[in-house]
Amino acid sequence: MTGNHRILLAARPTGNQVPGPANFTADTVPARPPGPGEALVETVYLSIDPAMRGWMSEGPGYSQAIPLGQPMMGGGIARVLESQADGLGPGDYVQARLGWQSHPTIPGKFLHKLDLSRGSMEDWIGPLGLSAVTAYFGLRDVGGLKPDDRVLVSAAAGGVGQIATQIARIEGCRVTGIAGGAVKCDFVRGLGAAAVDYRAEPDLAAAIRRACPEGIDVYFDNVGGPTLDAALANLRPGARVVLCGRISQTHSAEPYGIRNLDKFAASRGRMGGFLVFHYNARYEEARAWLAARIKDGSLTQKLHVLRGLDRAAGALGMLFRGENSGKLVVRVAD
Numbered sequence: 188m189t190g191n192h193r194i195l196l197a198a199r200p201t202g203n204q205v206p207g208p209a210n211f212t213a214d215t216v217p218a219r220p221p222g223p224g225e226a227l228v229e230t231v232y233l234s235i236d237p238a239m240r241g242w243m244s245e246g247p248g249y250s251q252a253i254p255l256g257q258p259m260m261g262g263g264i265a266r267v268l269e270s271q272a273d274g275l276g277p278g279d280y281v282q283a284r285l286g287w288q289s290h291p292t293i294p295g296k297f298l299h300k301l302d303l304s305r306g307s308m309e310d311w312i313g314p315l316g317l318s319a320v321t322a323y324f325g326l327r328d329v330g331g332l333k334p335d336d337r338v339l340v341s342a343a344a345g346g347v348g349q350i351a352t353q354i355a356r357i358e359g360c361r362v363t364g365i366a367g368g369a370v371k372c373d374f375v376r377g378l379g380a381a382a383v384d385y386r387a388e389p390d391l392a393a394a395i396r397r398a399c400p401e402g403i404d405v406y407f408d409n410v411g412g413p414t415l416d417a418a419l420a421n422l423r424p425g426a427r428v429v430l431c432g433r434i435s436q437t438h439s440a441e442p443y444g445i446r447n448l449d450k451f452a453a454s455r456g457r458m459g460g461f462l463v464f465h466y467n468a469r470y471e472e473a474r475a476w477l478a479a480r481i482k483d484g485s486l487t488q489k490l491h492v493l494r495g496l497d498r499a500a501g502a503l504g505m506l507f508r509g510e511n512s513g514k515l516v517v518r519v520a521d
């Protein structure tokens with residue numbers, strides 16, 4: 188009998204605690220054979236995402252907290268082992284909310300079969316995955332991206348940021364990425380953008396001004412807080428600000444108060460927030476566009492791969508400490 192190894196939520200993070208191994212426990216239970224309409228799958232990759240910190244906590248948020256003692260929620264890619272679900276057979280690859288478990292049994296209606304002619308498994312967890320789809324809709328629909336726009340992206344070396352940086356470059360924009368440290372900034376330059384190292388700059392607004400002397404038409408914000416403020420000080424007339432994420436604020440006791448709204452107003456700017464799930468009816472559009480750019484070689488994604496399901500417990504905190512270099516994933520099975 189196959190065992191289903193699981194990482195369970197044991198304790199909710201409190202206050203400004205960055206989640207880590209102390210919040211989780213592990214067990215192994217027998218894998219459950221699929222009932223009618225279900226499939227037993229083997230998890231191959233799990234995506235590690237900042238939003239998971241919110242899913243662990245009770246309180247205001249866009250999704251209900253994961254119950255204590257249950258597997259941590261998370262999306263990824265799996266191989267079908269046994270199936271009683273229509274259209275799925277052993278050997279098929281699927282994308283789903285698998286949870287942090289090695290061998291979940293899941294209703295077929297929640298399993299999205301992958302077209303491996305469109306991209307490899309690494310493409311599907313990377314530049315065809317939800318981080319990439321987030322960048323696509325954020326820039327295009329929320330940001331109203333146009334060729335020749337001057338675009339600024341924060342957390343530009345990360346999962347969403349590196350795709351946003353490349354989409355803007357592919358669309359003919361002049362792009363600047365903000366990232367932490369010289370190594371990440373070199374990586375951003377390799378994507379065809381200018382780079383600003385926010386960790387090395389005492390005055391980030393001034394550093395952005397030096398990198399973007401004509402100002403910014405589109406700011407794609409993954410970070411919030413003082414980084415958002417510094418970008419607002421550099422907007423061009425008619426600028427669009429895309430509120431994708433605010434990772435710098437996740438653990439702050441007091442939310443940072445934005446100071447440069449007068450400059451935002453003076454620029455006749457627009458600011459828009461979104462969740463990628465708002466676009467789920469249009470994922471196919473994004474994936475067709477992304478797959479074409481992967482095929483012609485203009486779009487790539489650097490993955491930061493941790494091996495073994497037990498690494499997931501320590502992985503989430505890496506995002507908040509900037510320890511990931513690329514889109515962070517856990518490889519569960521070979």
Ligand SMILES: NC(=O)c1ccc[n+]([C@@H]2O[C@H](COP(=O)([O-])OP(=O)(O)OC[C@H]3O[C@@H](n4cnc5c(N)ncnc54)[C@H](OP(=O)(O)O)[C@@H]3O)[C@@H](O)[C@H]2O)c1
Nearest residue numbers: 237342345346347366367409431432433434435462463509
């Ligand atoms: N709207 C949506 O539907 C949606 C969907 C997915 C993700 N998101 C958001 O997109 C953002 C990026 O997510 P991701 O999964 O791609 O993560 P990621 O960018 O791969 O990793 C997070 C990065 O954020 C940076 N960071 C962490 N703390 C910071 C701080 N205090 N100040 C400045 N930078 C900080 C770090 O990069 P450095 O080393 O460069 O500091 C870190 O590597 C997150 O805010 C996430 O919540 C939104």
